[in-house]
Amino acid sequence: MSKLQPVRGTADLLPDVMAQHRLVIDTARQATARYGFQEMATPIFEFSEVFSRPLGESSDIVTKENYSFADRGGEQLTLRPENTAGVVRAMISGGLTQSLPLKYFYAGPMFRYERPQKGRMRQFHQVGIEYLGPNDALADAEVISAGARFLAQLGVLPHCVLHLNSLGDAESRAAYRAALVSFLQTHESALSDDSKRRLVVNPLRILDSKDTGDRDILQTAPKLQDYLNAVSKAHFQTLTTALDAAGVTWVFDPLLVRGLDYYCHTAFEFVTDALGTQGTVLGGGRYDGLSEMLGGPAVAGVGWAAGIERLAMLAGDAAVVVPKVAMLSTDPETDLAAFQLAETLRDTGVDIEFPTAGAIGKKLKKAARSNIRLAIILGGDELAKNTVQLRDLTTGTQAEIAMADLADAVAAALLAP
């Protein structure tokens, strides 16, 4: 690495990309605020156990895919790989279980040590919501509707399909898991090597295997929905009825699963085929068991997270906000007066560009190229008369006006179409 380059899997967010991120974040905040979700933030790093306890100390995720380190005091810390655990930890730490329900929105960077691909960075960014407290299906419906509304406002919902499944409650899950494992064990020799391994560490994940041989076997495997008990069936029924009533379209995806035990009932993903293999754009579900795994009281929760990079790619270009007015001094003798005049105009609420170097011709050229609409030109002649030249760069018209009238003239010119 002789050239100075960013760390693998990280990227600078230069203004045009940052504007896309800004649009995604602002749209998410506004869409979820409509449901009462309030923005909050947790620290970017936590004690490692916040992330390792729900996952299991020895899982691949914890041992291979987290950015973990000991700080100078010897504390084992981890850069957050996702934000749900941090939000639930904040609820427990702050005694917020006295104030349920909680509806939180967040946005920020997450860190996972994975092999980078398009739409999969080591530092990436997410927006998300968590709804803590309720365990009823209408809460799930509201969370999913908020996600759909966000994607719709961003203009990407037409490119996405909402996949929906029910994992059932703990009892249903356990019963299904046992049935699936015993079925797959009778077919173990025909499974792919990956799935043989998954059969031990995470059997539900075999359901979304991409191996064609595995898929053939799964044709005759026991179905998750056949193992849902009455409570689980009712939960899913209420959810889908509510989504239909809200006009949120969805498809049943019996192979959509979550591997970890604290998940239950609802699992959902908005998926696009426009981004290659990294197609999930917003995903989430219900995690009623998480708070207890973190050492807190039993508090139900449901939420989602969405990848800002992927959404930005789908949403396309966003406008970078730049000044529409430039203050141009013709020579060094008028620089200070122009600087002062620019300040007084900024006081009136106008964004002003003030190029400090170059001849007036160069300044005008630069202004025109950067889509500046109005150029205020101040030279010695004008300064002596307390006037400026106000030039409209789109029409090429120019007028001499008194400095006292400048703020009004600029405001009027910017209002014109």
Add this chain to the structure above:
RNA sequence: GCGGGUGUAGCUCAGUUGGUUAGAGCGCCAGUUUGUGGCACUGGAGGUCGCCGGUUCGAAACCGGUCACUCGCCCCA
């Protein structure tokens, strides 16, 4: 972690079977225009050909390694 592809100027890319000072367009800078932009013309800057090593009289090109990006697998809290 595994497999495939790619890497030449700020950007998009040429570069013949290995051959002498590595090119184009766009962009950038300057001039034609010393107080007025877009157009045009002229000129200029910018590259140890991702990096390291090897083969060779000679490497941007061939070989090995490495780094990064990319496509897929794995993982996906």
